[in-house]
Amino acid sequence: MTTLIALLRGINVGGNNKLPMKELSALLTEMGLCDVQTYIQSGNVVFGCDLKNKATLAAKISAAIKAQHGFAPHILLLDAAELKKAMAGNPYPEAESEPKSLHLFFLDEVPQQPDLKSLEAIKTPSERFKLAGKVFYLHAPDGVGNSKLAARAERLLGVAASARNWNTVCKLAEMAA
Secondary structure, three states, rough: OOEEEEOOOOOOOOOOOOOOOHHHHHHHHHHOHHHHHHHOOEEEEEEEOOOOOOOHHHHHHHHHHHHOOOOOOEEEEEEEHHHHHHHHHOOOOHHHHHOOOOOOOEEEEOOOOHHHHHHHHHHHOOEEEEEEEEEEEEOOOOOOOOOHHHHHHHHHHHHOOEEEEHHHHHHHHHHHH
């Protein structure tokens, strides 16, 4: 059995795509996933399964949500080792003491032609970022909510992403352990 972390994008944000975590947990359990645990309302789930193909499983979960709730969220699946590797690769360990300022954008794939020049041009003097494989690290000490860099990162990287702050990443790693 493999432990996976599902990051659902764009649910329960601004009153849109409402999906109560109890309903999500029940749905995933009905699909045959084991030990389903959710964390906060923004679409973080840890579960066990007999994994054959992550992309296929993500598509099945999204389709099941669409059938039951009328929308199909983008779902990124990570295994526990991928999450630990992303955490170990954090280039800003000093920012861990301010966990809401440090965000990891988990990417569907390694960007082939990321526009790093544009990312550099829109960042504020206090912001720092690093692209490392399928993870984009952003330290935004003045807050991610007002960050143009955070708002445009996915488009400028050219791949789908799902971001989580350091608090959430740590909690998911703890749950997956």
